Amino acid sequence: MQAWHFSETAYPYLPPADSYPSIRVSLPNKNYDPRKGAALYDRYLAEWQIADEEGMEIMLNEHHQTATCVDPAAPLMLAALARLTTRARLLILGNPIANRRQPIRVAEEMALIDVLSKGRLEAGFVRGVPYEISPANSNPVRMNERFWEALELIVKAWTNHDGPFSHEGRFFHHRNINVWPRQWQDPHPPVWVSTTSTGGAYDVGRHGFIQATFLTGWDSTKKIYESYRKGWRDAGRGNDVPNNRLAYAALVYVGETEKEAHEGAEKLLWYVTANKVAPQFANPPGYVPVAANVAIMRGAEHPLSAFAKGASVEAAIRGGFMFAGTPEQVYQQIKRHYNYVGGYGHILNMGQAGFLEHDDTVKGIRNFARHVYPRLKEEFPHSKLSGQFGDVPGEAPENFILRSQSSKVFEGGLVSQLGAAGAR
Amino acid sequence: MQRSTVTIAGCDLEVHEGGSGAPVLYLHPGGGFRPDPFLAEVSKTRRVIAPSHPGFGRSALPDWIDSVDDVAHIYLELMDHYGIQKTDVIGCSVGGWITMEMATKAPERFGKIALMAPVGVKTGPADKLDIPDIFVMSPADVPKIMFHDPSKFPFDPSKMSDEDLSIHVRNRESLALYVWEPYMHNPKLPHRLHRIKSPALFVRGASDGLVSEAYMQSYAKLLPNAKTMTIPEAGHALQAEQPQAFAKAVLDFIG
Numbered sequence: 001m002q003a004w005h006f007s008e009t010a011y012p013y014l015p016p017a018d019s020y021p022s023i024r025v026s027l028p029n030k031n032y033d034p035r036k037g038a039a040l041y042d043r044y045l046a047e048w049q050i051a052d053e054e055g056m057e058i059m060l061n062e063h064h065q066t067a068t069c070v071d072p073a074a075p076l077m078l079a080a081l082a083r084l085t086t087r088a089r090l091l092i093l094g095n096p097i098a099n100r101r102q103p104i105r106v107a108e109e110m111a112l113i114d115v116l117s118k119g120r121l122e123a124g125f126v127r128g129v130p131y132e133i134s135p136a137n138s139n140p141v142r143m144n145e146r147f148w149e150a151l152e153l154i155v156k157a158w159t160n161h162d163g164p165f166s167h168e169g170r171f172f173h174h175r176n177i178n179v180w181p182r183q184w185q186d187p188h189p190p191v192w193v194s195t196t197s198t199g200g201a202y203d204v205g206r207h208g209f210i211q212a213t214f215l216t217g218w219d220s221t222k223k224i225y226e227s228y229r230k231g232w233r234d235a236g237r238g239n240d241v242p243n244n245r246l247a248y249a250a251l252v253y254v255g256e257t258e259k260e261a262h263e264g265a266e267k268l269l270w271y272v273t274a275n276k277v278a279p280q281f282a283n284p285p286g287y288v289p290v291a292a293n294v295a296i297m298r299g300a301e302h303p304l305s306a307f308a309k310g311a312s313v314e315a316a317i318r319g320g321f322m323f324a325g326t327p328e329q330v331y332q333q334i335k336r337h338y339n340y341v342g343g344y345g346h347i348l349n350m351g352q353a354g355f356l357e358h359d360d361t362v363k364g365i366r367n368f369a370r371h372v373y374p375r376l377k378e379e380f381p382h383s384k385l386s387g388q389f390g391d392v393p394g395e396a397p398e399n400f401i402l403r404s405q406s407s408k409v410f411e412g413g414l415v416s417q418l419g420a421a422g423a424r
Numbered sequence: 425m426q427r428s429t430v431t432i433a434g435c436d437l438e439v440h441e442g443g444s445g446a447p448v449l450y451l452h453p454g455g456g457f458r459p460d461p462f463l464a465e466v467s468k469t470r471r472v473i474a475p476s477h478p479g480f481g482r483s484a485l486p487d488w489i490d491s492v493d494d495v496a497h498i499y500l501e502l503m504d505h506y507g508i509q510k511t512d513v514i515g516c517s518v519g520g521w522i523t524m525e526m527a528t529k530a531p532e533r534f535g536k537i538a539l540m541a542p543v544g545v546k547t548g549p550a551d552k553l554d555i556p557d558i559f560v561m562s563p564a565d566v567p568k569i570m571f572h573d574p575s576k577f578p579f580d581p582s583k584m585s586d587e588d589l590s591i592h593v594r595n596r597e598s599l600a601l602y603v604w605e606p607y608m609h610n611p612k613l614p615h616r617l618h619r620i621k622s623p624a625l626f627v628r629g630a631s632d633g634l635v636s637e638a639y640m641q642s643y644a645k646l647l648p649n650a651k652t653m654t655i656p657e658a659g660h661a662l663q664a665e666q667p668q669a670f671a672k673a674v675l676d677f678i679g
Contacts, residue, residue, distance in 0.1 A: 025560075134560050141601040142490075170487070280560050286597040293593040297581040 001345060001376040004059040004091055005051035005365055006249065007352035008069035009044045009077075011037060012270065022278040024066040024131045037070060043358045048081055050362055051351075052088040054369035059091040059348055061126075065135040068275060075109040082117035090117055093192055093212060093348075094124030098143040099136035103150040104174050107157040111183040119184035124192035124212070125151050127200075131281040141286035146171045148203070151193070153177075158188040192247070196220070198227035205231025205241075212247035212348060215272075215304060217320035218394035221248060221341040229342075229387050243386040244345030248337070251322040252349035253356075254330050254367035261402055264364050265313045265324035270354025272308045272316075314404050317396050325402035327371035332400035334372070338380060339390025345382050425459055425467070425474070429482075432501045435489065438482040439502075440474040443467025447511045448678065449499070450474040451519030453540070453661070454603075456595040457481050462663050465671035466514070470678075475502060477522070479598025481591055492518070492544070492602050492610065496525035500533070509533065512678045516540040516663055517635075518603060521610075528616035536678045537624040540662050540670065541635040545617075546609040547642035555608040555634050559600060569633025571659040617646040624650040625677045629658025629665065 011032055014020075020027050048058050058081060062074035071077050074092050081090055090113070095106050114121040127147045133140045149169050156167075157179045164178040183189060193204045194212040204211040205228035213224050229241045251268045255261030283296065292300075307319060316322035323333045338344065349368065352361045425442035440457060448470045450463065457476045466472055477495050479485035489495070499522065503511060512535045515523030520542025527534045548554045558566060567574035581589055626644045628635050637654065644650040653673055658666040 021562075134557075137605055139601065139604040141597055141604070278562065280562055284559055285593075285600040290590050290593045290597065294586060294589045297589060297593070 001347060001373075001380040002057055002089070002244070002382075003368070003373050003376065004057040004089075004247075004346060004348045005048060005352075006059040006061070006348050006350050007044050007047060007361075008061060008063070008271070008350075009040065009071045010270070010274075010354055011040060011067045011070045012274070012354040014067055017274070017276055020276075022281060023068055023274060023276050024063075025134060025281045026278070027067055031067070032070075040070070044352070045077075045080065045084060047352060047358065047361050047365065048088075049084055051365050051369070052085040054366060055087075056349075056365065056369050056373065057089040057091065057122075058085065059093055061093050061124075062096060063129070064096075064132045066131070075113060078113050078121075079116060082113055082120070085120075088120065089122050090120045091122040091192065092124050093122075093194055094126040096128035096132065096136070097125050097150040097154070098147040099128040099132060099138040100150070102174075103153045103172055104157055104177055104179065106150070107154040107179050110154075110189065111158065111179055111181050114183040114185055114189050115181045117184075119189075121183070121185070121189040122192060122210075123189040124194065125154075126194050130284050130287045131277055133284045133287065134281065139286075140284040142171075143287070144200075151191070151207075155188060155191065158183055196224065198223050201225070201228040202231035202234075204228060205233075205237075205245075206235040208232060208235070208237055208245070210245055210247060210346070212249060212346070214249040214348075215251075215321035216248075217303065218337070218340055220303070221320070221337075222394075225342050225344070225386065241386045242345065242382065243343045243380065243384045244382040246344035246386050247346035247348055248341070248344050249348035249350060250320075250337075251316065251324070251353070252330070252347070252351055252368060253322075253324045253364045254327055254372055255324075255363070256326070256367060258326060258329075258402055260363070261325045261329070262313055262404070264356060264360050265316075265322060265402065267356040267360070268322070268324070268350065268353045269311050269313065269316060270356075271350060272304060273311050274354060275308070312404055313402060317401055320394070320396070325400065327367060329400040329402055330368070331372050331375050333396045334376060335379070336390075336392050336395075336397050339392045340394050342389050343380070343384060343386040345380070345384075345386070347376070425463070425472070430475075430502065430505055432498050432505060435478050435486050435498060436484040437478070437498070437502065438476040440472075440476075442472050443470055445470045447471045447473055447506070447508050449503070449508075449511050449513040451499070451513065451515040451522050452476065452480070453517035453519055453663070454595070454599040455661070456591060458664070460663050460667055462667035462671040462674075465667070466675065469675070470512075473502075473506065473508075475499065477519075477598065477602075479601065480595045485598060485601075490601055492521050493525055495522050495602070496529060500526055500530055503533065510535055512536045512538070514538045514540070514674055514678075515542060517660065518543060518599065518608075520544065521608075521613075524613060524617065524620070525610070527620045527622065528613065531619045531621060534620070534622045537620070537622050538674045538677055539624060539626050541628045541632055541640070541660055542626065542643065543603070543608040543635065544610060545614050545643050545646065546606070546611065547614070547639065547646075553607060554639055557607065558634065559604075569659060570661045571665055572629060572631035572657045573665070574659075577661075577664070614646050618648060620647050621649055623677075625673070626650060626652040627662065627670065627673050628652075628654055629660060629662040630654050630656045631658060632660045632662070634660045
């Protein structure tokens with residue numbers, strides 16, 4: 001098991017949520033103070049450096065025109081991290097290539113970072129979340145087709161070393177593709193794709209890329225992984241799927257005591273509860289298939305939206321999208337989840353959010369890295385295969401649930417799915 | 425109206441037909457084809473041919489089709505299919521844009537051209553959308569621009585069949601595909617419209633929140649032989665909200 005510290009580098013100093021209709025897309029940047037923003041960048045970078053020192057890997061992502069993630073050019077942040085860290089793998093998850101007009105530019109950025117970090121890049125790609133369709137002026141229809149054409153072209157650009165070739169595809173045209181620098185890793189950096197749908201996971205499995213899924217809990221995660229494994233096998237990659245092909249992202253906070261854990265975990269819920277998005281930004285036409293839209297119009301609700309209406313730490317742990325508690329509790333929660341969904345080789349720790357301050361974030365990182373991570377590495381090495389299920393129920397073990405330490409229940413309001421949707 | 429399927433350039437098109445007499449091509453707005461009462465009025469004296477645009481209704485959407493220009497080419501070929509050398513046309517909203525693209529390609533094939541709140545050009549400044557962005561509009565606000573009196577046109581998915589709801593969703597998706605960028609216009613079109621010498625009538629509803637009076641006027645000025653008309657107590661969906669007045673305006677014009 002490899003564990004990755006992840007922060008969305010949010011800017012949480014906002015007016016009351018009921019004073020704006022959407023934290024994304026339309027919230028004016030007069031609410032952003034660059035001096036406070038600079039201090040936040042300093043501490044977020046410092047937290048990644050501490051994760052590096054503690055033996056964890058590093059993950060960051062990219063979002064646009066939002067206070068939830070003030071990293072609209074993640075390769076720039078990654079370039080800084082390439083110089084500020086010495087050991088950790090550097091995962092960008094990811095490049096929103098259905099919204100980028102030049103896939104070759106993305107291939108160049110990634111190649112540069114791979115060389116700059118001497119081969120520590122893990123290159124992730126996402127379709128892009130629905131709310132960034134308008135900021136990117138990107139057509140929401142046929143995004144998946146654009147995504148896959150771009151990704152296949154990027155890999156081809158990385159692996160061509162014999163001078164220019166051309167690409168005249170359905171969506172992208174490049175008459176002269178000849179990427180400099182050549183990336184450090186051979187044949188190319190590991191490729192990650194995030195998706196929270198079974199159809200998307202099947203395609204990722206066919207390609208053999210690393211599949212990440214975000215906050216999908218118990219049964220959805222299981223189905224997504226099963227679909228990945230089917231895609232892998234259907235493409236003739238063999239019956240055995242190494243667990244290092246699969247990743248799961250959850251809110252993770254480890255405290256020395258239950259009280260400490262609960263306080264940190266409650267602040268992490270900001271990820272879910274602050275994601276107030278006006279409905280017209282959350283579901284542009286064509287982003288999800290017709291049948292899914294029909295179901296939505298008939299009243300179907302995203303599980304996270306339903307959760308956010310009455311979010312609590314205990315409910316999040318029971319739902320399988322948060323692992324929080326003492327080291328023993330967190331270990332047991334992850335172990336149960338691992339065995340239920342069939343195994344994964346990467347845990348993406350959303351270990352900082354909103355008002356979880358620097359000292360508490362660092363405590364969470366250290367408690368995880370020192371008291372949980374070693375046990376996970378030992379019990380779930382990358383030599384294990386995915387698709388092996390424990391005979392366990394789809395919920396965290398009752399003995400290891402972090403009980404509510406307060407009666408605080410969050411009112412999420414108009415909350416939609418988190419900014420982590422990948423390929424369909 | 426009778427429904428049939430016609431295959432043009434490999435694309436299966438759903439085509440609605442009704443009435444008899446000289447042909448009128450009816451190109452529906454972004455909400456898709458509906459057998460609106462005004463069509464019944466028109467088909468009393470004319471043969472109405474009303475295709476669903478590729479990706480709308482039950483019409484297919486082949487991979488290669490992604491623009492209003494593509495649809496215009498398909499429909500010129502549809503006229504060939506029916507052996508129609510020249511026709512009058514009624515184009516509503518995005519259907520009006522398709523009409524303009526067709527008529528700039530083959531102006532000799534069009535008699536009278538009636539346009540209901542058409543989109544397709546940009547005449548205003550760069551820092552303001554000529555047509556408000558319907559895709560980022562609050563769902564509560566959309567009916568207010570579509571109708572003068574939205575209360576008469578409630579939208580209730582629970583009363584729709586799965587097929588109708590699927591068509592509704594797919595229409596919206598196909599509309600986005602066609603009009604996303606540049607938003608609701610073809611920058612080249614204003615430089616081609618002078619070719620359309622046929623008489624043209626631009627009609628809009630006085631309460632239309634998408635196509636403003638100024639937009640319609642500046643659009644009509646790009647054609648050498650166009651006049652304009654505004655119908656009261658109607659929003660963008662004029663053909664649905666004021667079917668009698670709209671049918672009269674159209675029939676008075678096309679004869």
